Amino acid sequence: MAETIISVKNLNKDFLVKRKESGFGGAIRTLLNPKFEKVSAINDISFEVSKGEIIAFIGPNGAGKSTTIKVLTGILYPTSGKVSVLGMTPWEKRQTLAFKIGSVFGQRPQLWYHLPPQDTFDLFSKIYEVDPKDYHERLDFLISAFEIQDFLTIPVRKLSLGQRMRSEIVASLIHNPEVLFLDEPTIGLDIIAKQTIREVLRKINREHKTTIFLTSHDVADIEALCERTVIINHGQIIFDDQTENLRKQYLSTKVIKADFETPISDFNPKFGKILNKSKFSITIEIDAKKDSVNELLDIFLSKYKVADLVITDTPLEEIISSIYLEAKHD
Amino acid sequence: MTSGVVRKYSIFNESFGKYYAIFAINIKSSMAYFGALFIGFVSSFAKLLTYSLIYKAAFEAFGPDKFPDLTLAQVIWLVVFTQSIYISRDTMHEISASVKSGQIAVFLNKPFSYPLFHYFSYLGKTIVPTVTDLAFGSVIAYFLVGPVPIDIFNVFAVLPLALGALTLIFFQSFIFGLISFWIEDPDSVSRIYHKFDMVLGGRIIPIILFPEPLRTIALYLPWAQQFYSVGKNLIIPDHSEIIRFYLLQGFWVIFFGLVSIWLFRKGVKNIATNGG
Numbered sequence: 001m002a003e004t005i006i007s008v009k010n011l012n013k014d015f016l017v018k019r020k021e022s023g024f025g026g027a028i029r030t031l032l033n034p035k036f037e038k039v040s041a042i043n044d045i046s047f048e049v050s051k052g053e054i055i056a057f058i059g060p061n062g063a064g065k066s067t068t069i070k071v072l073t074g075i076l077y078p079t080s081g082k083v084s085v086l087g088m089t090p091w092e093k094r095q096t097l098a099f100k101i102g103s104v105f106g107q108r109p110q111l112w113y114h115l116p117p118q119d120t121f122d123l124f125s126k127i128y129e130v131d132p133k134d135y136h137e138r139l140d141f142l143i144s145a146f147e148i149q150d151f152l153t154i155p156v157r158k159l160s161l162g163q164r165m166r167s168e169i170v171a172s173l174i175h176n177p178e179v180l181f182l183d184e185p186t187i188g189l190d191i192i193a194k195q196t197i198r199e200v201l202r203k204i205n206r207e208h209k210t211t212i213f214l215t216s217h218d219v220a221d222i223e224a225l226c227e228r229t230v231i232i233n234h235g236q237i238i239f240d241d242q243t244e245n246l247r248k249q250y251l252s253t254k255v256i257k258a259d260f261e262t263p264i265s266d267f268n269p270k271f272g273k274i275l276n277k278s279k280f281s282i283t284i285e286i287d288a289k290k291d292s293v294n295e296l297l298d299i300f301l302s303k304y305k306v307a308d309l310v311i312t313d314t315p316l317e318e319i320i321s322s323i324y325l326e327a328k329h330d
Numbered sequence: 331m332t333s334g335v336v337r338k339y340s341i342f343n344e345s346f347g348k349y350y351a352i353f354a355i356n357i358k359s360s361m362a363y364f365g366a367l368f369i370g371f372v373s374s375f376a377k378l379l380t381y382s383l384i385y386k387a388a389f390e391a392f393g394p395d396k397f398p399d400l401t402l403a404q405v406i407w408l409v410v411f412t413q414s415i416y417i418s419r420d421t422m423h424e425i426s427a428s429v430k431s432g433q434i435a436v437f438l439n440k441p442f443s444y445p446l447f448h449y450f451s452y453l454g455k456t457i458v459p460t461v462t463d464l465a466f467g468s469v470i471a472y473f474l475v476g477p478v479p480i481d482i483f484n485v486f487a488v489l490p491l492a493l494g495a496l497t498l499i500f501f502q503s504f505i506f507g508l509i510s511f512w513i514e515d516p517d518s519v520s521r522i523y524h525k526f527d528m529v530l531g532g533r534i535i536p537i538i539l540f541p542e543p544l545r546t547i548a549l550y551l552p553w554a555q556q557f558y559s560v561g562k563n564l565i566i567p568d569h570s571e572i573i574r575f576y577l578l579q580g581f582w583v584i585f586f587g588l589v590s591i592w593l594f595r596k597g598v599k600n601i602a603t604n605g606g
Contacts, residue, residue: 114362
């Protein structure tokens with residue numbers, strides 16, 4: 001069984017949020033008698049992450065994702081609960097833990113804006129106390145993997161968003177961390193930049209057994225990288241399983257599109273919902289839990305000459321959004 | 331390659347090496363817009379020309395008896411040194427913005443001390459503009475009022491005071507930046523505070539020209555240690571006085587240092603999720 005390197009038990013984090021009344025009178029009242037409201041950002045969550053896992057930690061805005069990452073990296077103190085990352089309690093051993101973890105907060109740059117990425121890499125090698133020989137080996141590998149050789153000496157302010165993000169991730173990997181926390185690493189990037197980042201992250205995970213803890217609103221990131229998905233909403237975990245099971249568990253509909261060489265005017269299915277129908281083509285949505293895909297295909301193949309047939313699952317994005325909505329209504 | 335960091339040096343060397351690297355990268359970063367520093371030349375020229383005209387008029391109007399043991403050239407050179415220290419970079423806005431935006435998170439989970447990271451960043455960002463301003467100011471003062479004799483021994487004696495002065499300015503800026511954990515805009519508080527350093531730090535009128543007992547009181551306050559101390563001990567040296575400056579400056583550095591650490595420890599526990 002794989003070694004557990006992140007363990008979270010009954011974690012809670014509350015914030016006191018100041019409530020302000022509107023208008024001038026309200027401002028005076030707030031000043032004289034400030035009112036605070038307790039907001040529960042994380043509500044009794046528990047989970048474990050094994051060495052070498054790539055885990056997606058997702059949820060809508062304000063669900064508690066960033067708060068959880070900040071607790072796991074030692075930046076935030078929890079209200080209650082137990083957390084262990086690489087055998088350490090993060091907020092007690094923040095600096096020791098920092099040597100073994102890397103983090104990228106997509107909207108919070110760590111590169112020196114007026115200097116080329118190379119300068120930040122050199123600085124980080126000193127900050128993380130990396131042996132110079134190991135640093136150069138490691139940097140050569142990362143430069144080639146992330147294909148950043150062409151802009152290593154160009155000031156960060158002149159780089160594109162994709163070039164910056166690749167450099168940000170390289171900076172977070174200089175010290176070869178055991179766990180990498182990525183908070184929205186592909187936000188705002190084009191498809192090519194996203195693909196490059198995903199490929200390299202997979203490679204690093206495979207070759208160095210780096211555990212990756214990813215939050216993203218991009219479902220393609222999750223599908224491409226994460227075997228396991230944890231969904232958090234209103235500070236509570238509402239799903240924690242294999243990403244594939246997310247599909248299976250929540251996938252109730254399939255869309256079947258068929259093109260025919262012979263007319264299908266007489267075709268009238270007993271189940272399913274016809275989304276589109278023409279003389280030689282039909283698109284039907286069926287509930288796979290109630291109705292049989294096989295039965296429908298049998299009818300197609302026995303009665304008509306099929307030219308083309310496509311069966312599609314509901315996109316993961318729709319599944320996740322329906323889970324969010326479900327949780328909201330509960 | 332194994333996962334995790336490979337350590338090679340002793341703890342002292344590693345720690346010193348990382349803070350030196352932070353200092354160095356900030357020097358480099360502050361030189362990114364080197365051309366902008368030359369704009370400071372125009373500002374320095376205007377400032378020193380105004381001061382020299384005002385003090386020249388004052389010396390002529392009141393006569394040298396009103397300014398015992400002090401020449402016009404000494405006053406202007408005192409202003410040059412005081413203003414050069416004053417030009418040091420402000421850390422308050424940087425820290426305040428990082429607390430409010432949540433950027434603080436990026437640097438809190440790095441293996442270094444957050445206050446020391448900012449201290450060495452500040453020194454790195456400050457050294458180039460300060461030295462450039464001093465060089466410009468010296469050239470301008472030389473042409474406006476001529477040279478003043480400076481003993482090389484005093485230059486070395488004053489260097490620790492210069493570092494202490496910058497350290498004091500840093501701690502105060504750091505404290506005002508950290509106040510953002512509790513109040514929305516520390517700028518208003520800091521602006522009031524800086525009125526004191528403008529008047530009592532000898533930035534406009536050298537403290538030696540203050541009437542008693544204000545002069546004695548001002549010499550004990552932190553602002554004299556951060557702005558006045560360097561120029562005074564370089565231009566009008568007094569070996570018995572310099573020891574008092576060392577001790578007083580040391581006291582204020584420790585005082586503001588302890589307040590900074592106390593506030594930082596309290597503030598870090600106040601970090602909220604999105605912002606500070």
